[in-house]
Amino acid sequence: MTVLQEVFDHYLNIKFNRGLPALQMKDFEYVLLEDTSAELFFIDHEQGTFLEWAEAFQPQNPHYVQKPDWQPMLTSCFKQLDVYDEQVCYYLLYTINATTRIIPRNPYNKMNDFMKNYCFFQLAQLEHVTILNKEQKQQLKDFLFFFYLYSHPVNEETLYAFSFKEGTLIHAKTNINMEQYFSHYHDYICQHKHDRTLLTTHEINACKKLTIELLRSIEGKSKRLVMPFEDGIEYLHLINNVDDFLHMFNQNNKAFYQLLHSFLFDHQSNPYREYCFSMLLQNYVTYILTFHFDDLIQLIAYFHDLPSIGRMIINKIFVDTIFMQKILKEANININNYPTIIEFFDEDARSIYLDAQ
Structure with missing residues (x-):
């Protein structure tokens, strides 16, 4: 099992109160905080966390200075880097590391929290999908990475500063390979800035390893993550293997609709x-509706005699995330041309998709 899969299993166990016994990790442990959040702490440091350790090295914001007169920390490694580039690279580092943080959810951050974690998990799956073609996978990769950053949220400069080049995440302006950047970043701190942190060289290298595992998972270069097994969730393989989901749907989409129906009649539910x-429902959005929006008409027809179930599903599709907003915009689809969909909209969906027009 990879370090990242270990962290991911612990993350889900705590976030959804699964109550499973925690197996000790080598360098980190999750600690619950008073505000019900949870952070990855270093095993030997009560005060240090994986997310916050690099704050001592956060670069000065050049936007607050008329004429910045300093050099980036890694200027000797990346001559093309300026202080503005350094700032967005730090924001990316923080955003990636923050994937491990468990935050207290509320009505205001619930959607963003779900979208960021959903996108991270799907980015880890995408390169392993064989049923989609190269162009479809690239389209989804850009889509998921956009929302991964957007839902953190990052500022606009950071949102558009990075792109994938042959599967590798780069800083678009400078063409800097971000895995190389993060590797040099941790090495430089070990060699030149060690007096500004209480962490040992071993702990900084543990951070480096986990950050790069997170990055490589986003790039699709690592073993794909899996959602842990739980009795009663018979469709987990459809989440852990997108090919299984696409094969099932392409063979018999009504079997998928029936699966949705069965879940909503299951009274044994829990947060996990x-x-x-x-996640399964948003996979329908991501992998089906992105390319075949009109399948929604078939889903609605299937639930014709169960309008309350159909309404519940439609509103989860359109309101749990704002993925559909981007899908409609990029495909130039006017939702007003689909009255059979609109009639299922609740007040939230109407405010997002109709009132805003």
């Missing part, structure tokens, strides 16, 4: 099951 169901 609900999360898995939301």
